[in-house]
Amino acid sequence: MIPVMFIITFLIFSLLWAVPGDPVYAYVGIDVVLDEEQLALLREKYNLNEPFLVQYFLWLQNVFQGDLGRSVESGLRVTEELMARAPVTFQLGLVALIFAITVSVPAGILSAVYRGKAPDHAATFFSIGAVAIPDFWLGIVSILVFSVSLGWLPTQGYVDPFEDPIEGLRHLILPSFALGCTSCALIMRQTRSAMLEVLAQDYIRTARSKGLYDVRIIFVHALQNSLLPVVTILGLQAGRIFASAIVVETLFGLPGMGTFVVDGVLGRDFQVVQGSVLLMAFMVLFCNLITDILYAWLDPRIKYDG
Numbered sequence: 346m347i348p349v350m351f352i353i354t355f356l357i358f359s360l361l362w363a364v365p366g367d368p369v370y371a372y373v374g375i376d377v378v379l380d381e382e383q384l385a386l387l388r389e390k391y392n393l394n395e396p397f398l399v400q401y402f403l404w405l406q407n408v409f410q411g412d413l414g415r416s417v418e419s420g421l422r423v424t425e426e427l428m429a430r431a432p433v434t435f436q437l438g439l440v441a442l443i444f445a446i447t448v449s450v451p452a453g454i455l456s457a458v459y460r461g462k463a464p465d466h467a468a469t470f471f472s473i474g475a476v477a478i479p480d481f482w483l484g485i486v487s488i489l490v491f492s493v494s495l496g497w498l499p500t501q502g503y504v505d506p507f508e509d510p511i512e513g514l515r516h517l518i519l520p521s522f523a524l525g526c527t528s529c530a531l532i533m534r535q536t537r538s539a540m541l542e543v544l545a546q547d548y549i550r551t552a553r554s555k556g557l558y559d560v561r562i563i564f565v566h567a568l569q570n571s572l573l574p575v576v577t578i579l580g581l582q583a584g585r586i587f588a589s590a591i592v593v594e595t596l597f598g599l600p601g602m603g604t605f606v607v608d609g610v611l612g613r614d615f616q617v618v619q620g621s622v623l624l625m626a627f628m629v630l631f632c633n634l635i636t637d638i639l640y641a642w643l644d645p646r647i648k649y650d651g
Contacts, residue, residue, distance in 0.1 A: 346630050353626045354408065357619055358401050413620035418612050423620040426605060431624070433503060433601035437594065438587045440517045441525030445582065449529045450575070453536025457544060458563060468533060475530035480589065484523035484596045491519060501598035520597040524590060528582035535578040539571035546570075573640060580636025584629035 388394050392403050407413070413423040456468035492500040498519050506513030543549065544567055552562050594603035602621055609617030 346634050350627065350630060353630075354405060354623065355401060357623050357626070358404055360615075360619065408623070413623070414616035416609075416617050417614045418608070418617075423616050426617070427602060427620060427624055430600060430602050430605050433599055434587065434590050434594065434603060436506060436513075437517060437520055437524065437590055437599060437601060438583070440514075440521040441528070441586050442583055444521055445525040445529040445532055445586075446579070449531075449533035450536050453533040453575075454540055454563065454568065456533070456537040457540035458559075460541065465537075468537065472530035472534050475526045478526070480523050480527065481592050481596055483526055484520065484593055487519045487523055488597075503599050516597075516599075520593045520599060523596075524586055524593045528586055531582060532575065532578055536571070536575050539574045540567060543567045543571040576636055576639050580632050580639075583632040583636075587628045587632070588625050 392400050395403070411424050413427070415422055416426060419426070452468045452471075456465045459465050488500050491498045499516055502516055504513040504516050506517070540563075549562060549567060553559075590601060591603035591606055593599075594601045595607050598604075602625065606618060606621040606625075608614070609621065
């Protein structure tokens, strides 16, 4: 995780040199008019006169100290803005992940147990459709159906669940559904595939020959041994959910990191984009780290040696 994170920080910092024109304008705004003397002073202030690698390590030093620069639009520190918006994205991703797990795992088990029957066909139909439908289209349709036509749920906005749990949850249902539907389908297909493989093993037939109940065979013997590939896809989808929140947050007007990134791109606020992408990359890597740790917890035979 550590070397990958260093590579990511290098790539993100290199984006500064991809900005058209003088890199100074990435710090002060592209619409600001500056003379040569002002440009020289700003280059010295932001260490732009130094070689590229020196600038990178100076920036990296600031990152380790929690300094991601200041927003050109608001003048506030990017770190403070991200810390204020990260809980919104985390809540959205967590609810979407809970929805994906609670629906996909039972559906995948039913699909494997009743292979070739009606539950399996229904689950397959849902998974194919959910993977094929983009998040933004599903979000728009859910707004039209559940908000505009039926009036059950709000269309946009955010309410802190810690201040008003019921209203906060109502504002998160539609965006979480739109964000987690694709992950739900992929996790369900992986659960079905893993369960089918385990149910065909000799020890499952032995357990059945001993007269054990099907429920015990499925949930005690089969499910535990089929969780490793499910955890793999779950870790990948957790990272995807947090990184894909940009479109959904913008669509539903949630003040999270996704909206922050979009505003930064539209306003050419380079410091905002740079800091947001760095934090999202760290969240994806952290999800993968947790997945590796879960491997050893689920299967004691797995050891991570030096």
